[in-house]
Amino acid sequence: MTELTESLAVLAPTTQALLAGTFTWALTALGAAAVFMTRTPSRWFLDTSLGFAAGVMIAASFWSLLAPALDLGAGGTLPYWLPAAIGFLVGGGGIYAIDKTLPHVHPRLKTEEAEGIHTTWRRQTLLVLAITLHNVPEGLAVGVAFGGAATGFTEATVGAAVALAIGIGLQNIPEGTAVALPLRREGVSAGRSFWYGQLSGIVEPMAAVVGAAVVLQARGILPYALAFAAGAMIFVVVEELIPEAQRSGDSDAPTIGALLGFTLMMVLDNALG
Numbered sequence: 001m002t003e004l005t006e007s008l009a010v011l012a013p014t015t016q017a018l019l020a021g022t023f024t025w026a027l028t029a030l031g032a033a034a035v036f037m038t039r040t041p042s043r044w045f046l047d048t049s050l051g052f053a054a055g056v057m058i059a060a061s062f063w064s065l066l067a068p069a070l071d072l073g074a075g076g077t078l079p080y081w082l083p084a085a086i087g088f089l090v091g092g093g094g095i096y097a098i099d100k101t102l103p104h105v106h107p108r109l110k111t112e113e114a115e116g117i118h119t120t121w122r123r124q125t126l127l128v129l130a131i132t133l134h135n136v137p138e139g140l141a142v143g144v145a146f147g148g149a150a151t152g153f154t155e156a157t158v159g160a161a162v163a164l165a166i167g168i169g170l171q172n173i174p175e176g177t178a179v180a181l182p183l184r185r186e187g188v189s190a191g192r193s194f195w196y197g198q199l200s201g202i203v204e205p206m207a208a209v210v211g212a213a214v215v216l217q218a219r220g221i222l223p224y225a226l227a228f229a230a231g232a233m234i235f236v237v238v239e240e241l242i243p244e245a246q247r248s249g250d251s252d253a254p255t256i257g258a259l260l261g262f263t264l265m266m267v268l269d270n271a272l273g
Contacts (some may be wrong), residue, residue: 147213
């Protein structure tokens with residue numbers, strides 16, 4: 001793993017972010033490929049996977065984003081906690097605004113229960129948009145982490161950014177599955193179900209490059225940017241992932257998944273960061 005971080009360190013930060021975002025997108029596609037093996041997924045598996053994704057995102061929000069943001073705030077003229085608090089709330093508020101505007105529907109809901117502004121878009125499109133909404137803050141988080149590592153601050157390292165990309169990539173596997181399998185179960189062909197499933201992750205490389213570029217252009221906003229990504233991800237976890245994981249009434253499976261996901265992300269960040 002040390003060789004990987006050293007190899008990445010010689011690349012431009014935006015290139016690092018692009019490669020990391022492409023990696024997380026590829027794992028989304030890997031999850032979507034489950035449609036070629038089964039048509040009726042285990043609800044226990046999906047609930048556990050969603051809990052796992054929630055655990056990874058919660059851990060990543062603190063270890064990889066908020067903790068460095070708080071450390072960076074200590075060197076400024078404002079109270080050290082203020083940039084992180086502002087960024088966190090703005091990040092959550094931004095995703096809230098998108099959630100209320102962007103038409104989308106979650107896999108276990110009927111098309112009539114779609115959120116956002118009213119539209120006549122097809123169900124496949126609404127399902128993809130639901131997961132895409134999750135992936136934008138994840139891509140931004142990866143990009144901000146790599147951009148931050150290039151600013152010279154000791155609180156942000158390439159190793160920590162790599163750990164974040166690995167963690168988010170792993171939790172993208174069940175997200176790709178969560179889009180593709182419901183479509184397959186509804187009679188969509190395996191090829192089209194896979195296409196829509198992987199399509200939900202295509203925004204991550206783009207968002208990662210944007211996140212890195214913004215931080216590089218304005219290094220002073222790094223603590224705000226790190227906390228912004230954390231706030232966006234926590235909003236997704238609390239508003240979408242946890243309720244979706246517990247919709248079937250089984251709270252044990254998603255809770256176990258969340259514990260495992262949090263532990264894995266905590267270990268990755270501290271081992272590599």
